[in-house]
Amino acid sequence: xxxxxxxxxxxFLLIGLVLFILFALVNNGKDAExxxxxxxxxxxxxxxxxxxxxxxxxxxEELTNLLKSNIRQEVFYQEALAMNLDHNDEIIKRxxxxxxEFLSNDLANMNPPTEEELRKYYSENQSKYLTPYRYxxxxxxxxxxxxxxxxxxxxxNILKEYSEVSIQDMETKGDALPFPFxxxxxxxxxxxxxxxxxxxxxxxxxxxNKWVGPIASGYGAHLVYISERTEPQExxxxxxxxxxxxxxxxxxxxQVYRAIYEELKKRYKIEVDIVPTxxxxxxxxxxxxxxxxxx
Amino acid sequence: MKKIIILFCLSCFLACKQKTEETVVKDPENKVxxxxxxxxxxxxxxxxxxxxxxxxxxxxxxxxxxKLGPETAYKHARGDKVTHPSGxxxxxxxxxxxxxxxxxxxYLGVLLQMYDPNNPVSKNPLAAPIIASGKDVDKSxxxxxxxxxxxxxxxxxxxxxxxxxxxxxxxSAWKEMAKITDAYYKPGTFTxxxxxxxxxxxxxxxxxxxxxxxxxKNIPEYPFSYFDSEKPEDLWTWMDVQRxxxxxxxxxxxxxxxxxxxxxxxxxSDGNPLNKxxxxxxxxxxxxxxxxxxxxxxxxxxxxxxxxxxxxxxxWTKPVAGPGVVKVLETNYVRNAYKNGLKLERKIGVxxxxxxxxxxxxxxxxxxxxxxxxxxxxxxxxxxxxxxxLLELRPGEPSxxxxxxxxxxxxxxxxxxxxxxxxxxxxxESWATSGSRITVRVFGGYDFxxxxxxxxxxxxxxxxxxxxxxxxxxxxxxxxxxxxxxALKGPNSGNLDRIQVVKxxxxxxxxxxxxxxxxxxxxxxxxxxxxxxxQVGNTVNIPEATYSNTIGSAxxxxxxxxxxxxxxxxxxxxxxxxxIPTPRWSTYDxxxxxxxxxxxxPATIQERAWTSPIWYQTEN
Numbered sequence: 052x053x054x055x056x057x058x059x060x061x062x063f064l065l066i067g068l069v070l071f072i073l074f075a076l077v078n079n080g081k082d083a084e085x086x087x088x089x090x091x092x093x094x095x096x097x098x099x100x101x102x103x104x105x106x107x108x109x110x111x112e113e114l115t116n117l118l119k120s121n122i123r124q125e126v127f128y129q130e131a132l133a134m135n136l137d138h139n140d141e142i143i144k145r146x147x148x149x150x151x152e153f154l155s156n157d158l159a160n161m162n163p164p165t166e167e168e169l170r171k172y173y174s175e176n177q178s179k180y181l182t183p184y185r186y187x188x189x190x191x192x193x194x195x196x197x198x199x200x201x202x203x204x205x206x207x208n209i210l211k212e213y214s215e216v217s218i219q220d221m222e223t224k225g226d227a228l229p230f231p232f233x234x235x236x237x238x239x240x241x242x243x244x245x246x247x248x249x250x251x252x253x254x255x256x257x258x259x260n261k262w263v264g265p266i267a268s269g270y271g272a273h274l275v276y277i278s279e280r281t282e283p284q285e286x287x288x289x290x291x292x293x294x295x296x297x298x299x300x301x302x303x304x305x306q307v308y309r310a311i312y313e314e315l316k317k318r319y320k321i322e323v324d325i326v327p328t329x330x331x332x333x334x335x336x337x338x339x340x341x342x343x344x345x346x
Numbered sequence: 347m348k349k350i351i352i353l354f355c356l357s358c359f360l361a362c363k364q365k366t367e368e369t370v371v372k373d374p375e376n377k378v379x380x381x382x383x384x385x386x387x388x389x390x391x392x393x394x395x396x397x398x399x400x401x402x403x404x405x406x407x408x409x410x411x412x413k414l415g416p417e418t419a420y421k422h423a424r425g426d427k428v429t430h431p432s433g434x435x436x437x438x439x440x441x442x443x444x445x446x447x448x449x450x451x452x453y454l455g456v457l458l459q460m461y462d463p464n465n466p467v468s469k470n471p472l473a474a475p476i477i478a479s480g481k482d483v484d485k486s487x488x489x490x491x492x493x494x495x496x497x498x499x500x501x502x503x504x505x506x507x508x509x510x511x512x513x514x515x516x517x518s519a520w521k522e523m524a525k526i527t528d529a530y531y532k533p534g535t536f537t538x539x540x541x542x543x544x545x546x547x548x549x550x551x552x553x554x555x556x557x558x559x560x561x562x563k564n565i566p567e568y569p570f571s572y573f574d575s576e577k578p579e580d581l582w583t584w585m586d587v588q589r590x591x592x593x594x595x596x597x598x599x600x601x602x603x604x605x606x607x608x609x610x611x612x613x614x615s616d617g618n619p620l621n622k623x624x625x626x627x628x629x630x631x632x633x634x635x636x637x638x639x640x641x642x643x644x645x646x647x648x649x650x651x652x653x654x655x656x657x658x659x660x661x662w663t664k665p666v667a668g669p670g671v672v673k674v675l676e677t678n679y680v681r682n683a684y685k686n687g688l689k690l691e692r693k694i695g696v697x698x699x700x701x702x703x704x705x706x707x708x709x710x711x712x713x714x715x716x717x718x719x720x721x722x723x724x725x726x727x728x729x730x731x732x733x734x735x736l737l738e739l740r741p742g743e744p745s746x747x748x749x750x751x752x753x754x755x756x757x758x759x760x761x762x763x764x765x766x767x768x769x770x771x772x773x774x775e776s777w778a779t780s781g782s783r784i785t786v787r788v789f790g791g792y793d794f795x796x797x798x799x800x801x802x803x804x805x806x807x808x809x810x811x812x813x814x815x816x817x818x819x820x821x822x823x824x825x826x827x828x829x830x831x832x833a834l835k836g837p838n839s840g841n842l843d844r845i846q847v848v849k850x851x852x853x854x855x856x857x858x859x860x861x862x863x864x865x866x867x868x869x870x871x872x873x874x875x876x877x878x879x880x881q882v883g884n885t886v887n888i889p890e891a892t893y894s895n896t897i898g899s900a901x902x903x904x905x906x907x908x909x910x911x912x913x914x915x916x917x918x919x920x921x922x923x924x925x926i927p928t929p930r931w932s933t934y935d936x937x938x939x940x941x942x943x944x945x946x947x948p949a950t951i952q953e954r955a956w957t958s959p960i961w962y963q964t965e966n
Binding site: 103104105106149153156194195196197200227228229240243244245246247248249250268269270271293297301 | 394402403417425439440441443519522529530535566567568570574584587590591799834835836837838839841868869895896898899900901
C-alpha cells in the first residue's frame with residue numbers, strides 16, 4: 052500500500068514544483084519594480100475583512116483609507132526587504148518559526164484517530180484516566196486563633212477523650228469554621244480546594260470508620276472520621292472518548308513536530324566558529340559542536 | 347460505527363477527516379446544555395481562576411518551544427503535572443476552577459489551513475503536495491519538506507505568498523483556539539473561556555484589554571486587534587457589533603499603572619471630554635479591570651494615597667518596553683478612577699469607571715504562577731529559574747525582581763460553568779487576589795439585623811442588600827449603609843491580618859475624598875486614636891523562607907456600619923483583606939540559591955484580596 056502511494060506523492064511534488072515555478076515567473080513578470088498593483092482580489096479581501104469586523108461594507112472613504120494604509124505598509128515592507136531589515140530580526144524569526152509549527156500541527160491532525168487507535172491509546176495510558184480518590188467523611192477542626200497555641204494538643208486530647216462517642220456528638224467539639232461537618236462523596240480535588248493539598252493527601256492512608264487525627268490542614272488540626280473511601284478507578288472508554296481524542300491528537304502533534312524538526316535539521320550542519328578564551332575552553336567548544344549536531 | 351470508520355478510511359482523507367470528527371467527537375455544545383451541575387448553589391460558590399494567561403501562541407512569548415500552547419495552560423490550570431519551558435515539572439497544589447487563555451490577537455493569525463478545498467488557500471500551488479499526501483503522516487511530512495524547499499526562490503530569497511496572510515488564515519487560528527478551549531471544558535469541574543488580548547499601546551501608554559466570550563458559539567470570525575484600531579472606543583463599537591451577531595463578550599482592562607495616565611483619563615482618545623454615550627459604551631463593554639497582575643498593582647500608589655500604609659505594595663516602575671520609568675499619574679489607578687467616576691457621573695449622568703475587579707496573570711509561559719512558594723517566572727525562558735530571576739539581571743532589561751506572581755480572578759457563581767462564571771464577571775460579583783486563595787464576601791444595604799456567618803446570612807444579604815459589584819438601593823429613611831463582610835484564608839497560605847473598608851465619596855461641592863477603615867482584625871489589638879491598627883507582627887524567617895500561622899486568624903467577619911455616612915454623598919465601598927506577612931517569591935528563590943534576598947525589595951509581603959466595590963448613589 053505504502054509503495055503504491057509513494058509514486059503519486061512524487062508526482063504531486065513535481066507538479067507542485069512546476070506550478071510553483073510558473074506561478075513565480077508569472078508573478079515576477081507582473082510586478083514591475085516600484086509598481087504596487089491593487090487588483091480585484093486585494094479589493095475583495097479588504098472589503099471582506101472589513102465586513103467581517105463591522106458587519107457592513109466600508110464606506111468609500113473608509114475603503115480608501117484602508118487601501119492607503121495597506122499601501123503605506125507595503126511600501127515600507129518592500130523597502131525594508133530591500134534593505135535586508137528582515138534578516139536576523141528576532142520577531143520575524145519567531146513568527147516564521149511559529150508558522151511552521153502551526154503547519155506541523157495541522158499536518159498531525161489531518162487524520163483523526165480511529166476508534167481502534169483510541170482504544171489502544173487508552174489501554175497504554177489507563178493510569179492517566181483514573182477517577183480521583185473519593186470520600187465520605189466527618190471532620191472537626193481546632194485552630195490557633197480560636198483554641199490558642201495549644202490547638203494541636205487540644206485536638207489530641209479531644210480525640211483521646213471522645214473517640215468512642217457517636218459521630219454526631221463529636222460535631223460540636225471543634226472550633227467554628229465555615230466547613231461542613233459531613234462531606235458526602237467528595238473527591239480529592241474538591242477537598243484540596245477547600246482544605247488544602249496536605250490535608251487531602253493525608254486522607255489516602257487513614258483507616259476507615261473511626262475518629263483519627265489530628266490531621267493538619269491550612270486551617271489547623273482536624274479530627275477525621277472516614278465512613279467511605281473509593282480508590283481511583285478506571286473509567287469506561289465511551290465516557291472519556293472526547294478526552295482521549297483530545298489527548299491523542301495533542302500527543303501526535305508533538306510527535307509530528309519533533310519528527311519534522313529532526314528531519315529538517317538533518318539538512319543543516321552546525322559549525323561552531325568561536326575562538327577559545329580563558330572562560331570558554333577548547334574542550335567545551337568541541338563538545339558544544341558535537342551536542343549541537345545531535346538532536 | 348466501526349464500519350463507518352473503515353469506510354471513511356477507504357475514501358479520500360479529507361472526507362475521512364470531516365466525517366470521523368463528527369462521529370468520534372460529540373458536538374461540544376452537548377456538554378454545555380442540559381441540567382445543572384452537581385454543585386449548583388443558588389446562593390453561589392466561590393471560584394478561583396485566571397483571566398489573563400499567555401501561551402506560546404502569543405508571539406511575544408519568547409518560548410521557542412511553542413508546544414506550550416493553550417493545551418498546556420489548560421492542563422496546568424486544572425491540576426495536571428506539566429513541564430515548564432525551562433524544563434522542570436510544575437503542578438498546582440490546588441487546581442484552579444477556570445481559565446481563559448488570552449493570547450495576543452495580533453499574532454493569532456498564523457495558522458496555515460491548506461487542506462480544506464473550499465478554502466482559497468488550498469488553491470495555492472504550494473498546498474497541492476500536502477493535500478495530495480493523504481493519510482500517511484510520513485508522506486505528509488515529506489510534502490512539508492517539499493513545501494519548505496519550494497518557498498525558497500532559485501536566487502536563495504524567499505517569496506512571500508499573499509494567500510498565506512488572507513483573512514481565511516487568521517480565521518482558522520482563532521478557530522483552532524475555540525476547538526482547544528472546548529476540548530478542555532468540563533462543566534462542574536473546570537471552565538475554559540475563549541478570549542484574547544487586544545494589545546493597544548499608543549505612545550507607550552498601556553491600554554491593553556482582554557476580551558472574553560461567554561461561549562464559543564457565535565464568536566467572530568477573528569478577533570479585533572490593534573492593527574484594526576488603537577482606540578478603545580473602536581474596540582467597544584466592535585464588541586457591540588459582535589453582540590448584535592449573538593455573541594456575549596466583555597473586556598477587562600489591565601495595567602492602568604503603566605498607561606501614562608491614559609487608562610482612566612477623563613478625556614477620550616481624541617482629547618474630548620467624556621460624554622454620556624462614551625461612558626455608557628465603556629461600561630456596557632468593559633465591566634472589569636485588573637487591580638493587580640505580575641506587572642504590579644493598579645489600586646493606588648503611595649504618592650496618591652499618603653495615608654494608606656499598605657499602598658506601597660508590588661509597585662512596578664518600568665515601562666513594558668523601552669527605557670525610562672513609568673509616569674505615576676492619578677489617572678493610572680483604579681481607586682482614583684472610582685473617585686473620578688463619581689464626579690463624572692454627577693456631571694454627565696453615567697459613571698464611566700464603575701469597574702469591578704479581578705486579578706491577572708499576564709504570564710507568558712503557559713504556566714499559571716500565582717503562588718509565592720512556587721513561582722516559575724513570567725515572561726520568558728530567561729526568568730524560568732531562581733538563578734535567571736535573581737542573578738541574571740542585565741542593564742536595560744525590565745527588572746525581573748520587580749515583577750510579581752500572577753494575581754487571581756475570583757467570582758461568586760452558582761456553578762462552575764461558562765455561563766455562570768461569565769455572568770458573575772459581567773455583574774462584577776468578583777474579587778481579586780495577589781495570588782493566594784483568600785475567599786471574601788460582602789453585602790451592602792440597610793438593617794440587616796444579622797451577622798455574617800449566622801444562619802441564612804447570605805440569603806438575607808441577597809434579599810436585603812447587594813453583593814460586591816452592586817448598587818445599594820436608594821436610601822429613603824436615611825439609615826446608614828451597612829456592610830456584612832466575611833473572609834476566609836486560603837487553605838495553603840498565610841492567616842489573615844485584618845479586613846479594611848476603603849471608602850471614597852464626593853462632597854456637596856463635588857470634591858472627592860477617600861478613607862480607609864480597619865473594621866476587623868486578628869488577635870487582641872485595639873485601634874489607635876487615628877483609626878490605625880498596630881501591625882500584626884511577622885513570623886517570617888527570611889534565610890529559611892518560612893513563616894508560621896501562629897499570628898493572624900483563619901477567618902474574619904463583621905457587620906460594619908458606616909460611621910460617616912451622609913445620604914447626600916455618592917460613595918463607593920470596597921473591601922481589602924490583608925494576610926499576615928509571608929515570604930515574597932524572591933525570598934524563596936534566595937533560599938534556593940543560598941543567597942540574601944534582593945536588597946531593594948521587601949523580603950516579605952502581605953498578600954491581599956480586593957473586592958469589586960459596592961456603590962451608593964444619592965437621589966439627585
